[in-house]
Amino acid sequence: MSEMPVLQVDELTGGYSVGRPVLHDISFEVKPGEMIGLIGLNGAGKSTTMKHILGLMLPHQGGIWINGKSRGEEPEAYQSSLAFVPESPLLYEELTVREHLEFAARAYGVEPEAYQERADRLLKLFRMEEKADSLSMHLSKGMKQKVMIMCAFVARPPLYIIDEPFLGLDPLGIRSLLDFMLEIKRSGSSILLSSHILSTIENYCDRFIVLHQGRVIAQGSLAEIGEQAKMPGGTLENIFYALVKDGE
Numbered sequence: 001m002s003e004m005p006v007l008q009v010d011e012l013t014g015g016y017s018v019g020r021p022v023l024h025d026i027s028f029e030v031k032p033g034e035m036i037g038l039i040g041l042n043g044a045g046k047s048t049t050m051k052h053i054l055g056l057m058l059p060h061q062g063g064i065w066i067n068g069k070s071r072g073e074e075p076e077a078y079q080s081s082l083a084f085v086p087e088s089p090l091l092y093e094e095l096t097v098r099e100h101l102e103f104a105a106r107a108y109g110v111e112p113e114a115y116q117e118r119a120d121r122l123l124k125l126f127r128m129e130e131k132a133d134s135l136s137m138h139l140s141k142g143m144k145q146k147v148m149i150m151c152a153f154v155a156r157p158p159l160y161i162i163d164e165p166f167l168g169l170d171p172l173g174i175r176s177l178l179d180f181m182l183e184i185k186r187s188g189s190s191i192l193l194s195s196h197i198l199s200t201i202e203n204y205c206d207r208f209i210v211l212h213q214g215r216v217i218a219q220g221s222l223a224e225i226g227e228q229a230k231m232p233g234g235t236l237e238n239i240f241y242a243l244v245k246d247g248e
């Protein structure tokens with residue numbers, strides 16, 4: 001019997017108004033310990049897919065299950081099974097970095113000891129120790145992005161949804177995030193990651209889902225989508241380019 005997916009998206013049609021879907025018949029799965037790259041041009045539907053998974057938007061058709069449960073069936077279990085890193089940082093200006101981490105830990109019911117250990121580790125990893133007691137309004141753009149990332153990783157849910165996390169991060173921050181995501185994966189959690197920086201994610205994701213104009217036009221490992229694009233052995237960027245050009 002195959003392993004139960006952490007996330008199952010089945011024939012999802014959805015969007016911002018019922019008569020005008022922007023997602024059409026999207027199906028894919030994320031298995032435990034997998035890192036999946038969701039890639040597509042601007043407006044392809046990556047963030048909209050994520051908003052549906054997060055429960056911020058309701059499917060017009062089809063369904064979404066986390067560990068076999070839909071949001072309608074078990075809203076609390078569903079919601080506590082995922083953590084989200086949004087594309088642009090949303091912080092409370094008058095809270096410090098540490099207060100943000102504490103707030104996130106409390107929201108996810110993280111035990112104080114585990115919180116302390118994780119917060120110290122994350123502050124060190126993202127070189128934010130000196131800023132731990134700074135108000136978020138006094139942080140640089142990249143530092144704000146790091147706070148969002150650290151808040152998500154203070155919790156240990158089975159599924160992380162991460163929307164274009166690299167923008168604004170310096171090269172050390174990008175490397176720290178990639179290495180940390182590998183560690184999270186090894187511990188059994190799964191990651192759905194969207195990014196335009198294809199060369200960065202190429203060697204880190206187990207599989208890719210290529211969205212184009214709200215449809216999945218290819219999915220699989222780099223080798224598999226390379227075959228689908230008739231470009232075996234190609235780089236992710238070349239494969240992606242061939243797929244979307246064909247999809248026009």
Ligand SMILES: Nc1ncnc2c1ncn2[C@@H]1O[C@H](COP(=O)(O)OP(=O)(O)OP(=O)(O)O)[C@@H](O)[C@H]1O
Nearest residue numbers: 016022040041042043044045046047048049087196
């Ligand atoms: N709040 C909104 N209301 C109506 N339409 C929207 C809204 N947000 C996005 N859309 C539309 O939905 C479609 C998919 O957009 P989405 O934001 O999911 O793309 P994306 O793949 O995340 O793009 P990007 O790479 O630019 O972040 C686009 O046609 C966009 O215009």
